[in-house]
Amino acid sequence: MKKIAVLVSGGGTNLQAILDAQASGIIKSGKVCCVISSSPNAFALERAKNAGVPGECVRRKDYESVQAFDEALLNTLEKYNADIIVLAGFLCILGESIIRAYPNKIINVHPSLIPSFCGDGFYGLMVHEKALEYGVKVTGATVHFVNEITDGGAIILQKAVNILPEDDAESLQKRVMKEAEHIILPQAVELLCADKIKVDGRKVEIIA
């Protein structure tokens, strides 16, 4: 059983999808060992508490430098012996020391089909506003490995969502979460925990 640390900053619907997938057996090769939030007010911490999972808060503003923040995160991850790290709406950028400490063991979920509508500054509602503004007919979600480039690591899973004529950014955000993020994130977590993901540079192979 792999120990999974989930890093959050907000509502935690993706965390909930992981906890539900664990309860229903979709995730069977790992277990959430801790939830680390960058904000003390994140509702995700309530979700952790309700599931009986330890919650921790590590705030960027409590540390002088990115390096010191990273060290605090690393210490927390080590405290729980985390094997894999899932960024589920975590709004801080991870520093090099963490990325180096967990090679191909950190994944993130992004609410678009990368490489569209991603990179620095693309988070929250804005991702969907930009997709609507551009006029794309299909968007979706991506789960990818985390490297030093924002949303730049190798892609593990993607799922498309059709844009409807009546969509606004809010309705699109909700549908992308429900129809894509909450499905592919737990799937990717199980694949990673079960050692079924083979990575070679940008090439990712799912082992059947």
Ligand code: GRF
């Ligand atoms: C999701 O859209 C996720 O793709 C992005 O941040 C949002 C987090 O939502 N990285 P939640 O906290 O999981 O509800």
